[in-house]
Amino acid sequence: QSALTQPPSASGSPGQSVTISCTGTSSDVGGYDYVSWYQQHPGKAPKLIIYEVSKRPSGVPDRFSGSKSGNTASLTVSGLQAEDEADYYCSSYAGSSNLLFGTGTKVTVL
């Protein structure tokens, strides 16, 4: 199974929105509503920010939102803030208790 496909980079000015895509197949992203998104700052462990396509864990700002259409999931960060500059990874259940990660997207706040 190959990694899910994400754009290598995305950027926006403070206050703007940025959307990151995560493309898989009908065997993973398209087949299950178990898409998660993780934020990772340099030298730190990943942090869960979206799960089950569009749900936010307690404490995650509502500036972060997720959606899915077919085999592609998306993460939108609205009202960009300096602290949102990080790497973002999607993940999807792929059957047989296996999980796939995306290739990762570096978000830069201009």
Next chain:
Amino acid sequence: EVQLVESGGGLVQPGGSLRLSCAVSGFTFSDQYIDWVRQAPGKGLEWVGRTTNKATGYTTGYAASVKGRFTISIDDSINSLYLQMNSLKTEDTAVYYCARRNYNRFDYWGQGTLVTVSS
């Protein structure tokens, strides 16, 4: 407070072996799936493998890249998970994280332990 703490990383020669540990606290170890995820320097996250919970027999599963070389084991008497890594290759160099899987999302992660495979 939920905590996962990895240990055991270090420098090992190609072809060698290493065993990583993951000590967990703050939740009932036997109730949860726990996974290993790795990240090569400057690269993305890669799922390595997982163990299911006690109710499903602590069943293990592995990524194709490590299957046959890596083995996950558990000692639930001390709330610990292990990753035995054999026949190590330079491409196994990475930070290795253990993470709690909750309905196919990783809600808690350890801080990671660095494994370097080099001669």
